[in-house]
Amino acid sequence: MQDFPSEKHQSENLTDTKAPTSQTEILPAKRVRKPRFPKLTRTQSLHELVPLIAASSSMISVTIHKEAYFMMSLHAHLYHHEIIGWMAGKLTDGSLEIESAYPVKEIDHENGRINVEMDIDSAVNVRSEIEERGLNIVGWYHSHPTFDPDPSRLDIDNQLSYQKASESMFIGCIITPYLSTSKIEGILSLFNVQVNNEQLKRVGHHPAFSIRYSYLQTPLSQDAIKRALKLIQTYKHLNKSINPSRVWKRGITYGQKLRLLLEKFELSPEQINDIYKAFID
Numbered sequence: 001m002q003d004f005p006s007e008k009h010q011s012e013n014l015t016d017t018k019a020p021t022s023q024t025e026i027l028p029a030k031r032v033r034k035p036r037f038p039k040l041t042r043t044q045s046l047h048e049l050v051p052l053i054a055a056s057s058s059m060i061s062v063t064i065h066k067e068a069y070f071m072m073s074l075h076a077h078l079y080h081h082e083i084i085g086w087m088a089g090k091l092t093d094g095s096l097e098i099e100s101a102y103p104v105k106e107i108d109h110e111n112g113r114i115n116v117e118m119d120i121d122s123a124v125n126v127r128s129e130i131e132e133r134g135l136n137i138v139g140w141y142h143s144h145p146t147f148d149p150d151p152s153r154l155d156i157d158n159q160l161s162y163q164k165a166s167e168s169m170f171i172g173c174i175i176t177p178y179l180s181t182s183k184i185e186g187i188l189s190l191f192n193v194q195v196n197n198e199q200l201k202r203v204g205h206h207p208a209f210s211i212r213y214s215y216l217q218t219p220l221s222q223d224a225i226k227r228a229l230k231l232i233q234t235y236k237h238l239n240k241s242i243n244p245s246r247v248w249k250r251g252i253t254y255g256q257k258l259r260l261l262l263e264k265f266e267l268s269p270e271q272i273n274d275i276y277k278a279f280i281d
């Protein structure tokens, strides 16, 4: 296991984890968008970010494989609006392996810069794809294009809904690709939520805890490269797609950032060329 990308090796996980079971109860659910917290004032927006709490002890070891990190990072880099998807992996003997990530089509939103929901049909289809590969859905991810990877109140609410619907471990992931302080691969955080009704009454949301993880430098599957190329083609024609020739910051174009990202993930020269070419063409 390696430490890259290591900027968010954070706290421990406090989830009250049950024994590994099937994931069949996970809802391909449309994410709930209605305020459900009591006593919210007008200034307490559901999009207000909540800093993650560093938990004090580890109950499970979480590992992100390169393919998972790469797919989430690439996906987030293709769009000015938020993107969303499933994390796929296995939970065995107190160890959660996040082996890959599978993009899900997002519903078009006017305020997509700060909001995202899964298209239900796409969520169901992608779940089948994950199961065909012999993996389970172990979490969901979404991007915060230019703001910190801390969950909003709405993210906390959605995460809790997923946890309640899941028979097994289910974690949230947020990736931030284009904050000016972002590393080339983006900033990533993993989190989960604990029910705390006393806190809910007091501040309007349950507490969210960051999850520490290790990074595993495994080769990408051919399937992942195929999916990456297809993903680039899908986003290229959307309204809020990234223009590779425009400047991201300090003279670095979005295209150059993506190329650096591919190198950072140590893809083969052929893979880098294929993916980069698809992005800039």
Ligand SMILES: [Zn+2]
Binding pocket: 142, 143, 144, 151, 152, 155, 174
């Ligand atoms: Zn969010």
